[in-house]
Amino acid sequence: MNQFSAHVTKNREIALDYYELSFIWSADNTPEPGQFITLRCGTGTAPLLRRPFALSSYNPETKTARIIYQKRGEATTLLTAKHPEDTIDIIGPLGNGFPAPSEGSRPVLVAGGIGLGPVLFLAKAMRETQTPPLLIFGARNRYQVPLEIIEPLSASIDIAVCTDDGSQGFKGTAADYLQEHCPEHPEFFTCGPHPMMKAVYDLSRTCRARCWVSMEQIMACGVGACMGCAIAVKGEKPFARVCVEGPVFDGDAVVW
Amino acid sequence: MNQFSAHVTKNREIALDYYELSFIWSADNTPEPGQFITLRCGTGTAPLLRRPFALSSYNPETKTARIIYQKRGEATTLLTAKHPEDTIDIIGPLGNGFPAPSEGSRPVLVAGGIGLGPVLFLAKAMRETQTPPLLIFGARNRYQVPLEIIEPLSASIDIAVCTDDGSQGFKGTAADYLQEHCPEHPEFFTCGPHPMMKAVYDLSRTCRARCWVSMEQIMACGVGACMGCAIAVKGEKPFARVCVEGPVFDGDAVVW
Amino acid sequence: MSTIKLQLNIGTKTLPNPVGVASGTFGYGSEYEKLIGLEHLGGLYTKAVTLEPRPGNGIPRIIETPSGMLNSIGLANVGLDAFVRTKLPYFKTLKCPVIVNVAGSSADEYLRLVEALEEFDEVWGYEINLSCPNVKKGCLAFGSDPAQVETLTASLRSRTAKPLIIKLTPNVTSIGSIARGAEQGGADAVSCINTLLGMVIDIRKKRPVLQNMTGGLSGPAIRPVGVAAVYNVARSVKIPVIGIGGIMTASDAIEYLLAGASAVQVGTGTFVDPGIPEKILSGIETYMKEEGLADMGSFHRFIT
Amino acid sequence: MSTIKLQLNIGTKTLPNPVGVASGTFGYGSEYEKLIGLEHLGGLYTKAVTLEPRPGNGIPRIIETPSGMLNSIGLANVGLDAFVRTKLPYFKTLKCPVIVNVAGSSADEYLRLVEALEEFDEVWGYEINLSCPNVKKGCLAFGSDPAQVETLTASLRSRTAKPLIIKLTPNVTSIGSIARGAEQGGADAVSCINTLLGMVIDIRKKRPVLQNMTGGLSGPAIRPVGVAAVYNVARSVKIPVIGIGGIMTASDAIEYLLAGASAVQVGTGTFVDPGIPEKILSGIETYMKEEGLADMGSFHRFIT
Ligand SMILES: Cc1cc2nc3c(=O)[nH]c(=O)nc-3n(C[C@H](O)[C@H](O)[C@H](O)COP(=O)(O)OP(=O)(O)OC[C@H]3O[C@@H](n4cnc5c(N)ncnc54)[C@H](O)[C@@H]3O)c2cc1C
Ligand SMILES: Cc1cc2nc3c(=O)[nH]c(=O)nc-3n(C[C@H](O)[C@H](O)[C@H](O)COP(=O)(O)OP(=O)(O)OC[C@H]3O[C@@H](n4cnc5c(N)ncnc54)[C@H](O)[C@@H]3O)c2cc1C
């Protein structure tokens, strides 16, 4: 983990209100799929706090890292205004990434909305090292599907795009698709809206598969100091910090 | 006075950290030299308050108004990012402009720094209707002199540019210049830093001339409601509001 | 969709809608008449009126702070006589309720002000400013002691049948107990919050920016404090609570209503955009339709 | 240019420089060790320690507000035993003073905590949290009554010779009188301010965002309140005052010093940029050189 001033190399809209920001990585450690960064989107006092974003790719040769983000509120709106000459204040890599899939299982990667970034990163990593995964991506409609980002992967892995309104790919949620098309011996890796992840987790119970979930919680410090990003977990301690114990958790550990 | 959403037509740097913003005027009233507008520079909560700026020109044919502003803090920095497609929230025209010079006097217009805008507007108006004025503009150095804005006027009126370091025109302050080159029967119209205006006022006492000063004070409402923009004045009431009783005051009325 | 009732009873009278403009931020109304339709206001709370004219505090009087502003206007106003002579005639022409914000440096001053204004129908009601942090003597002392608040309120009550609203300061240990003092004294409503005590220092001049040293903090920065205060006060009294502090949007106003307020006032927000009160009112209406809320009371059943 | 003295005496010990990091915002230090040089800190104030381990409040626990944030962490911590076992060894390795922030739900708990920590040299001193707004019972009640503050401080004083700092809440009518209670009880310093009580409501869910309903407001939004509090407290006591609240830059810190503080703590600012404490320290040094100030006391002669 380091704090560094990163040069922006690209920042472009890849789907309606979804952007991809590329920048030069200069932390000591190489980021793993599932890990995140925090960045300061403005320079004033409002918005104030750093914002967490999962990494969506890393190229060790060009030292270029990326995030995919949705324009939502003040901070992400400011982020859309960053240009290639600009620098951004980054802390990372933070948190624990996804584990390697168990021997013999078929990795099923399920992403919804802003959950696409970390899942894409994971898919790319798996493409090289293990059984090619199945990637399911759910969005509200086709405008929110960054096709040009997803399609290049379809040569090497199976991809299913789902839209709530059926305007692209499968009509229904990612969980709906999964229910109908779940492969044999699956192991789930998911990131997205809470209800989606809960549905995937519930399904994993039915088919007795492991399920790794990347959780979200509002963060202040991002490094384990403030106790702000707690989520409810099972076990001895009632809470775990998403920023250091997560963001990736065993679905079994989460109080859903 | 109206509140209106104005289309930006131009926004460009005219000297180091000095900008000229042009926009379409759509208030009911035509602005007079010395009047000002307030505008909202951001959309969030910091910076919060509207900021006051004096008008620097108005073209009744194209309905284009202008301000000259210096990039200083958060609000003016945001203002530099406005582009021709953008709109800005404006209230104006506000306050009282400069009066017409007395019969037989030679108008001497003295501007310093951000005081240039209203004085330029006044100079342009006087160019057409009365004795051509003498315009004295003082800046710290030549980088802060927007020559291309000032020079076109030199065909019709006398202009003296002064810089503290002598890098352009007269070496010294505008008040220094005035002291040495004050014309006969002057009447002063001045806007700029407080010490400069005080010096001009003191000089006006020596040569028994009238002196009109455009005062500055931090403003909240800009319309006379908050009592925030008070300055100390002579007379029955100890304070006057810059936004409604000013910004132009008779120098004799001000407690310097 | 059933019809929506925006009105709100305060004592014997009814405010037409829940969005008013806060004392000291809207002058006497005329300053804004060219910019917005005053008839839409659910209450115009005047700049504080005192017995004698007051010039107000020294200058500078305001400074911006992160998401807020600090003011030390002092009770700059024309004084009772000039107020009656020069401001009341204008109020007569207005369609919105005009609530006169009253400030004094002794109990007697408050009483004399209310007595003098009582005969004028254009004075809809009173908001008693027990909470201004910007004058050395008087109102802050009153405003921080429940017993004194009760006594003063009771004296005022005996002199007027018009709506009597006590304005509370947040600069106290227990704002709920001050509110109870006001209720027990016979107030028809309480409004809160006034500004928080604050200071900004010019580090080059090495003295406070405001000539009066400290000032009152307002604006979005204080909104969470105002919402918490309203939540506490609404659980301490049965009379209506009017929420104030950092309201810029309909969503902000709705936070106050859900916390227990029955109406709100916009202060600093009007400086930023005079159109805000009207936007908020229409936003509240939209929200009530969307959420199926029939009247101002129906906001109060969710948070207990 | 004469030499500058950044040190500050608190009781029998000396803080190396005036810029510390505030309790609850810096964990136990190790969380930030990879990002900044902890040896530059003029005080590491730990997350509050309680007798028993506490899981903290329900979730969510934080929400951003205009130029600030609201938190309701509760006193989430490992409890005294685990603290001694797992955190103290790390403090031994640190070069900066570690001040343990102590919280209890009864006077007895405070005393037992200090007694238990007394033997450890790696505990430089104590900051007594009488001011946390996020727990139902205990500290807030103490913190708002001068007599109780004096009694508790005196009991603590009799149990330790280490620096004893009482942390004050701004949620009181007169913070100066609470500070006097601490001074009369024998405190070596007071620190202020803790967070302001606040609430944010989710208007669609129609309930407070924080599971605990209310929380503590921190960040730049509250800075003017903190500066005013320090100004008042510094005029009420002779012991050093440590200023806290919304400090993001050297200029902000200098405002506190000019208002009467002899040191500062950075809280929320560290979340925004962990490099802030170090930048502030060097900014203070530059300012002292520019303005010809020799030591922390020399900031206090300008504003009276
Ligand atoms: C571990 C983690 C990884 C994330 N990865 C991504 C990603 O890859 N792409 C992406 O678009 N978004 C991601 N997010 C969410 C992202 O942080 C929010 O969208 C962003 O903070 C919104 O800020 P805003 O000011 O634009 O919107 P706001 O209007 O402030 O907030 C919109 C929503 O964003 C969330 N949010 C706000 N502040 C924070 C905060 N300080 N910390 C966390 N969440 C906050 C809240 O749920 C809020 O309701 C991630 C969040 C976490 C916790
Ligand atoms: C009647 C009037 C006319 C003006 N005309 C011009 C003009 O033509 N061109 C120009 O460049 N500037 C003009 N100003 C000054 C201009 O308003 C400030 O430069 C601007 O507000 C700075 O905002 P900021 O956030 O960039 O800087 P900040 O860092 O906030 O402030 C820099 C300085 O600007 C002043 N200022 C800040 N806020 C306000 C406010 N709300 N009201 C008034 N002053 C404030 C203060 O003196 C402050 O020290 C005028 C001011 C007044 C009162």
Ligand SMILES: Cc1cc2nc3c(=O)[nH]c(=O)nc-3n(C[C@H](O)[C@H](O)[C@H](O)COP(=O)(O)O)c2cc1C
């Ligand atoms: C410039 C200014 C002047 C004020 N004057 C008064 C006053 O005369 N009487 C009063 O009761 N409150 C006064 N207030 C307080 C406001 O009415 C309101 O309670 C406070 O500003 C919080 O609301 P806001 O955050 O929406 O501004 C004043 C506030 C400001 C900003």
Ligand SMILES: Cc1cc2nc3c(=O)[nH]c(=O)nc-3n(C[C@H](O)[C@H](O)[C@H](O)COP(=O)(O)O)c2cc1C
């Ligand atoms: C997340 C968080 C947790 C906090 N926990 C504590 C605590 O345990 N004990 C304490 O005395 N103060 C605690 N505080 C208060 C801070 O120490 C500080 O007084 C306050 O945040 C104001 O400073 P700031 O504006 O710089 O953050 C906490 C503040 C925050 C934001």
Ligand code: FES
């Ligand atoms: S964000 Fe501070 S502990 Fe996780």
Ligand code: FES
């Ligand atoms: S700015 Fe409000 S009265 Fe002038």
